[in-house]
Structure formats: C-alpha cells, structure tokens
Amino acid sequence: xxxxxxxxxxxDFLGGAIKMWQPKNGYRAATDPVFLxxxxxxxxxxxxxxxxxxxxxALACLCKRVAGLEAxxxxxxxxxxxxxxxxxxxxxxxxxxxxxxxxDMPEPIRTAAFDHVFTNPPFYDAxxxxxxxxxxxNTAHRIGEARLVEWITVGLRRLKPRGYFTIIHRAERLADxxxxxxxxxxxxxxxxxxxxxxxxxxxxxVRARKGAAGPLELLAPLILHQGLxxxxxxxxxxxxxxxxxxxxxxxxx
Numbered sequence: 001x002x003x004x005x006x007x008x009x010x011x012d013f014l015g016g017a018i019k020m021w022q023p024k025n026g027y028r029a030a031t032d033p034v035f036l037x038x039x040x041x042x043x044x045x046x047x048x049x050x051x052x053x054x055x056x057x058a059l060a061c062l063c064k065r066v067a068g069l070e071a072x073x074x075x076x077x078x079x080x081x082x083x084x085x086x087x088x089x090x091x092x093x094x095x096x097x098x099x100x101x102x103x104d105m106p107e108p109i110r111t112a113a114f115d116h117v118f119t120n121p122p123f124y125d126a127x128x129x130x131x132x133x134x135x136x137x138n139t140a141h142r143i144g145e146a147r148l149v150e151w152i153t154v155g156l157r158r159l160k161p162r163g164y165f166t167i168i169h170r171a172e173r174l175a176d177x178x179x180x181x182x183x184x185x186x187x188x189x190x191x192x193x194x195x196x197x198x199x200x201x202x203x204x205x206v207r208a209r210k211g212a213a214g215p216l217e218l219l220a221p222l223i224l225h226q227g228l229x230x231x232x233x234x235x236x237x238x239x240x241x242x243x244x245x246x247x248x249x250x251x252x253x
Contacts, residue, residue, distance in 0.1 A: 009021070010022075013029075013057060013060070031224075033120055034244065039168075039251045041164060042062065043066065047113075047114045048115065048118070049074065049109065050117075053073030053075045056087045056095065071096070073097045074100055074102065078099055081097050081098075102150065103154070109158065119155055119166075119167050121169065151167075153184075163209070165208050165210065167206050167207075169204060170204075178190075185210050185212060186209060186215070188208045189253045190218050192219070207253055226238050
C-alpha cells in the first residue's frame with residue numbers, strides 16, 4: 001500500500017533544486033544520501049544503479065547533478081519504491097525504480113551491467129536491539145536477510161569491468177567493507193566524514209573500482225561543521241560542505 005499525502009512531507013534538498021516526498025514516520029533521508037550522490041564520478045551517458053534506493057533521494061541528487069544518465073534504483077519496500085517514482089516524476093528526473101530484493105533481483109537488473117553501483121545499506125544487523133522500531137525505518141536500517149557482505153558482492157557483480165562501486169556506511173564497519181572488496185576491486189578511496197575538527201569519524205564513503213589494481217588511499221577527513229561545538233540555532237556546515245548540500249557540488253575523492 002502506498003503512502004497517502006497526509007502521511008508525507010515534501011522536503012527541500014540541494015538548496016531546493018529538488019523537492020522530495022518523505023514519510024512523516026519512517027525512514028527519512030538526511031545528509032548521507034546527498035554525500036553519497038556527490039561522491040559518484042558518473043558522466044553523462046553512463047549507467048548507474050542504486051541498491052536500496054528508498055524514496056530516491058540519492059538517485060535524485062545524482063541525476064540533478066549529472067544530466068543524461070541511464071539511472072536505475074532497486075527497492076524492496078513497495079511503498080518507498082512508489083514514492084521514489086513519484087519523486088522522479090515530480091522533479092522531472094528520468095530514473096527508473098524497480099521493486100525487488102537484492103538477493104532476488106528482477107530480471108532487468110539481474111541481467112544488466114552498470115558503470116556505477118552505489119548504496120547506503122542498512123546500518124544494523126537483524127538482531128540489533130538498538131535498531132529503530134518503526135517498520136519502514138527497520139527495513140531501511142536493518143540488514144535482515146541480506147548481510148553487508150551481500151550488499152557489496154551483489155553490487156560488484158552488477159558492475160561492468162573497471163566500473164565504480166560506492167558505499168556510505170558507519171566508520172566502524174570499514175574493516176568489513178575492505179575485507180569484502182579485497183581481491184575483487186582496487187583503486188580504493190576511503191573518505192572519513194567527521195562532524196567537527198578533532199572528532200572521530202562517524203561515517204565513511206568508500207569508492208572502489210572493479211578489477212582495478214591501484215592501491216588503497218585513506219583521504220583526509222571531510223569535516224562537516226565549523227567550530228568545536230554547536231553554538232547557535234542554525235546549521236553550522238563548513239562552506240565546502242554547504243556547497244555539496246546546497247549548491248550541487250561534487251565531493252572530490
């Protein structure tokens with residue numbers, strides 16, 4: 001069953017360049033999908049796939065920045081997939097959303113190969129007691145039937161040779177991500193995201209190239225906020241981060 005309008009809000013992303021319908025209660029996109037989309041080095045004419053696209057925020061941000069993509073999303077929750085299609089239509093973006101599970105992909109995705117595959121996968125194991133209690137948010141945040149290793153291996157299978165796989169995840173899972181990529185992809189770039197100077201990274205963006213042999217590179221962290229602590233009732237994003245979030249700038253990795 002799809003969401004009704006009274007269950008939704010319409011929120012600005014990229015400084016209002018796109019407006020995304022999101023559920024009032026459930027998984028709501030924040031900055032992670034925007035950062036993920038900004039880190040993808042896609043070019044016009046290339047094909048891209050997001051695994052677990054939710055309401056389509058990362059897909060929409062990428063398609064707004066890079067015109068002329070053959071863009072696809074895969075989403076297991078039918079109501080979120082419908083919302084992603086609505087967002088594509090309302091924003092005049094041409095991405096296609098497929099209903100399905102990454103462990104049992106629909107034929108158009110299962111038989112295709114892409115220049116870029118990207119994902120913002122669930123953060124919690126199915127047994128994690130700290131996972132959210134809302135059903136939609138649970139599915140968005142919990143690995144459930146598919147483990148992190150499968151999100152990565154399935155994504156790599158859907159790439160063309162030397163295609164790019166990009167993932168944003170919790171920093172504590174970096175070792176797990178690198179272990180899965182080992183022997184399958186190279187030219188790995190790791191970008192830590194930290195809230196403020198002197199803080200440990202809470203997220204990492206990892207980009208790897210299928211079949212490449214280049215070395216791993218740990219980049220200087222992207223520091224999101226100015227100052228050592230939040231001091232006033234407005235956002236404190238650093239100017240370079242504000243350009244990514246508001247002005248559709250890419251993240252250079």
